[in-house]
Amino acid sequence: MDVERCVRAVQARDERFDGWFFTAVLTTGIYCRPSCPATPPKPENMRFFPSAAAAQQAGFRACKRCRPGAVPGSPQWNERADLVARAMRLIADGLVDREGVPGLAARLGYSVRQLERQLMAELGAGPLALARAQRAQTARLLIETTTLPMADLAYAAGFASVRAFNETVQEVFALSPSELRTRAKAVDEPGAPGARTTGTRTAGTIVVRLPFRRPLCPDNLFGHLAATAVPGIEEWRDGAYRRTLRLPHGHAVVALRPAPEHVECRLALSDLRDLTTAISRCRWLLDLDADPVAVDAQLGADEALAPLVAKSPGRRVPRTTDPAEFAIRAVLGQQVSTAAARTLAARLVATHGEPVEDVDGGLTHLFPTTSALAELDPETLAMPRSRRASVGALVTALTARDVELDVGGDWERARAQLAEVPGIGPWTVELVAMRALGDPDAFVATDLGVRRAAVDLGLPSTPAALTARSAPWRPWRAYAVQYLWATGDHPINRLPSG
CATH class of the missing domain: 1.10.340.30 (Hypothetical protein; domain 2)
Structure with a gap:
């Protein structure tokens, strides 16, 4: 990383760099997105990480104010065709949760050791840590946008046990799952660029905001999808592109509506375990x-x-x-x-x-x-x-x-x-x-x-x-x-x- 450039981005609160890297603050023990609205720390107190997972592994917890997990992903993973980029696309699609690290390595045609070595060298975290960071963000989304019991929510987010779920949420967000839910009910942050609820919380349906890097021209993006929509699986209705999705554990219907600051994503899932994969595929569809x-x-x-x-x-x-x-x-x-x-x-x-x-x-x-x-x-x-x-x-x-x-x-x-x-x-x-x-x-x-x-x-x-x-x-x-x-x-x- 170019440390000087990262420092300048943080001092300017430049949102263009959100998702490119994460800033950890030695004096507070938290990590943030570059555009965090808090007063920028002194340069000597900043440490930079290429992934949220690397910051978490180093012992830093996510900032409650800027929500660093709810940013556009690094564009590198869609621009590149090398092993690390291909691995990151598959991790985002939920492959590690479904097939484990051996399944990921087999899909890529590498040994587990080779895969872990390359991910550690570039991202400072292995595939399990990267998947865990994604799982934590999914858990937070479910906690804040559904009324699921915590035990059900833990398995829906991909955790093997309620204990692992509780420990991960506490470690990453410095709040227990119940505290996160209470905080979400008490305070809704208008205009927050993260994935927040924008409507009623109903069983099986989740409404999230999909962030993107500006500018975004919706005309050709949604116009193309609507103009070529196949009846039965796709339609344009009430200002939204809607389609059916085939997912690993079932199916879903998604409605994607462009807004000035985000894309509203309304998901009706037959199985909540598919939330991470569904969001990843919607982001991929819209090149967000x-x-x-x-x-x-x-x-x-x-x-x-x-x-x-x-x-x-x-x-x-x-x-x-x-x-x-x-x-x-x-x-x-x-x-x-x-x-x-x-x-x-x-x-x-x-x-x-x-x-x-x-x-x-x-x-x-x-x-x-x-x-x-x-x-x-x-x-x-x-x-x-x-x-x-x-x-x-x-x-x-x-x-x-x-x-x-x-x-x-x-x-x-x-x-x-x-x-x-x-x-x-x-x-x-x-x-x-x-x-x-x-x-x-x-x-x-x-x-x-x-x-x-x-x-x-x-x-x-x-x-x-x-x-x-x-x-x-x-x-x-x-x-x-x-x-x-x-x-x-x-x-x-x-x-x-x-």
Whole structure:
């Protein structure tokens, strides 16, 4: 870490660095986010940690005022493709709680010792400590936003025992679970950037605020999701994007509504143990851990993109909550209109999806699993024969794990695997890399909308020439695509009116 730069960020209370690092104060024994409103300590009393888990392991407790656990995650874990970044994405998705450290190591293809050594070297904490820090934040969220009995809450947050739950909460927050709940009832901090309750507390439903780094342009983010929504699993209703989620212990319905300071996330969970995973997938879907200042600074330096960045800064890349689902939908959408792609996907959902109940809207199903789709007769799909063959080949490859699209997967290996599937070309590969894998440098040079925008901006329009011209945009070409798409008059570029 650049200690001098960290000190300057803390003294300026610069919220852009929230999540990048944590500041521990030797004289108080607490750790804070850089933007903590308290009077900055003297530089000689500051210690800096790359993760909350590292600060906790060093014996510091979380600040009650700035709530350092409720900040956007470090953008590094979404920008990088190395072992540590892949591990952090999987930990955020709850893999350690479900499969333990051996399961995490196996998924990444490393030994437990190699994994622990690399995480300790970069983050100052091993996978168990990182998962424990996340578990503590989930516990706090459940304590403050539900009326669950503490024993039930402990297991829902992923703790093996009530004793471990009590000890962790006391150690991390310097308050007992009951004291945290009492404090949350007595004092609600308006405008707090953390995950706070914003509505009534009802069984099975939790409302949280998802923080992000400003600026954020919601137009293309929510507009894209709404315009491409598949009936039955997605909808735009009452100013929110709603969809069903398939989760490790059950399913959920989520409503995501943009607000100036946060995104409101209303989750109806069939099993509260899935809270951490659900929140992580919603953040991933909306690209909320991005660093828009860094992205826009580089793209805005290009004379062709500068006016677009200045007009609507903070564009994010709309992603997915289920990589396999998105890959199948991408193949269905090859060489057809957005409306036709939605219709094809809706037929699959209605026929092969798992029914769910949505008391607040019109959602009816979960997207079909690859195993369910593997059993269908391709001849029943109302699409060209070549497209049917491509869908069948992709489903087979996903089921056999010949194509791996996990959130912690290797981006280049996944590209190579996808390219081997008959009927999948560069457009589909890069689209999946951008929206399912989260590669910030994915670039759909063959996309018609991108090529039209290039012509309008005086850029080369052939894929090879445009790819060469895009070199200065690296490693943010997926974000450049969002700015290029925004030049067209298409529903993906604006919020729905309803």
